[in-house]
Amino acid sequence: MAIIPKKHEMPTQAPEKRAHNFDEVALGYTPEIAVAEAQRCLNCKNQPCVKGCPVNIHIPDFISRIKESDFEGAYQEISKSSSLPAVCGRVCPQEAQCESKCTLGVKFEPVGIGRLERFVADWHNEHANEAPTVPASNGHRVAIVGSGPSGLTCAGDLAKKGYKVTVYEALHTAGGVLVYGIPEFRLPKTIVAKEVETLKAYGVDVEPNVVIGKTLTIDELFDMGYEAVFVGSGAGLPNFMGIPGESLKGVYSANEFLTRSNLMKSYRQDSDTPIMKGGNVAVVGGGNVAMDAARTALRLGADHVYIVYRRSMEELPARREEVEHAEEEGIIFKLLCNPVEILGYENPDDKRDPKNGFVTGIKCIKMELGEPDERGRRRPVPVEGSELVLDVDTVIMSIGTSPNPLIKSTTKGLEVNAKGGIIVNESGLTSREGVYAGGDAVTGAATVISAMGAGKLAAKSIDEYLSKKPE
């Protein structure tokens, strides 16, 4: 049989339609497309794709089941390694992981592993209603701090081994960045809720509205009888540039803008939480979060949305697919462009003018790429006299985060690095016995799947630690 050189295309909502709604952009494979795509897998012996997966999903095994139209079997294969397949199938950067190692990819396009994973997980969520077999309890209790991707993964892996796991979440809904950060059109919240329900069915308790470091401390968790703690508290305070005008009304951090829209549902007309809608919007930064913020602003009714990024398209760190989607939808990329000031309205004759203090524009300077820096990326340098002003009503700063101080400041003996990230060894153990950590709280802002990988590693280490620990 001849090899089909390209991946089967993912059906998507048309750009002109989806730019005005919050429904999911990618619609998913049909069973027919899934089987056809699975047949592209060569089932090669050395399985390089598995090594490319941070949680080492047995990829050729689940794809073989799809070939046989045994979709539930395929799901069971994936769930041996991953607790959140419907999430990963949507938000993992597969092109840089499993798919980048695919043997077929040497000559042709790699197998659409991510699309197949998503198909299998969605099929399961739609068709399977059998409760999972809850393993017998081993009597050990573990507390997880944070219900984002690292915490949920760690919880899932431990629960499947018979641990009694409690997940503490600071917000009112479980999911962490999956619910407050990633927008509905990329990851529907019903999917996250479903994955959390699956974990609960395995016996995991989720306690919302508990801020570890405030409501309870790590030491108190041990006093309460937990024998190990995993800290997956995520990224922290948003960074700002330190330029004039960042406190004007209409300037948001990406975290705040996305939290208002995603977690607090201010994209809906009936939400009690306000958000600035319409007008022109500038998003500063070039990561996936910046793409999410820009595309959210567009869907909220903005006339023009700009991505302002100081390097060129080549260095832009967001996933290619997200950039392409954004461009198709009409997001305007202002590359080699760096903000120097945010401008605001000020009526000199009327101090009570309600428009006072609102953003009117963002002043930027053009950049050119100079010598490479220590990481090999060419350093952007300003072009003198090239200032320009974009007329905007809203500015969204999406330039990263700094670690949250709450846990560090209330946990004696927990060591952090110069940037405030929790220090862990190769097994995910912190400087405190029985305390493990992973995800953005350790690495600073990174991807969902790398956080899941860290949660998985910590679960393995916690299992080894508690199995050896004398009673």
Add this chain to the structure above:
Amino acid sequence: MYQIVTKKVLNPTVTQMEIAAPLVANKAKPGQFIILRVDEDGERIPLTIAGADKSNGTVKIIFQIVGATTEKLGHKEAGEYLQDFVGPLGVATHTDGIKKVCIVGGGVGCAIAMPVAQEFHALGAEVTSIIGFRNRDLVILEDEFKACSDRMFLMTDDGSYGRHGNVCVPLTELLKDGETFDMIITIGPLIMMKFVVEVARPFGIPVTASMNPIMIDGTGMCGGCRLTLNQDGKKVTKFACVDGPDFNGYEIDFDEAMSRGRMYSDFEHRAHEKTCNLFRKA
């Protein structure tokens, strides 16, 4: 879900509730705050803790009805439940080394000032309280302040009760008479706190102001509560939820904070109207 154990209407716009939240009650200290949601899909609003009872596991909140969410909250009765209630958040008011303190509260801010005054009183500090209200009908917590203050000044803007004038009047008199304090702690409208700082400035008395900006998560994630401090000529961004809510009054950019506080006033006004209409129909 978190049960409303007691409810007491303090004046036409200010209500007090005790909420069953044992974990929060166990840790709550004066100056800290909570975040609540009245119902599913509701907005998250921060409210400063007005007291806590560890043995009963309840946390006291006092709020003024100013918008849609506080309107909805005001319609809840004892025995009913709140969707979410999380805390205690923020850093507690610093009390170390303060033997003589002046507490300056304005309006509903007095509800937050009260536990701070009580804490200092319990620690054996000399407490002077200056509390101000717009008029007689809006006076709250008079007896509570009397009980924990060595002296108390009650002011109304229109002179309908207590002394005529704002809180700066007795503060200016005291300082001009040579009175000194280890710390002035002020809690109330931003404009009032700004003027308290100006009154204290010539006398070089330290001022702590309790800030109450717009917030969402309250745990140091969104950055919506940021404010600017001027520290040694440098502008520094701080987050009220994790660095505050108390800040050095001399460093706070009050004008910016006032402007930011009005970001959604249009939306809030419309939302409040809509909510009021709903309750009228019902």
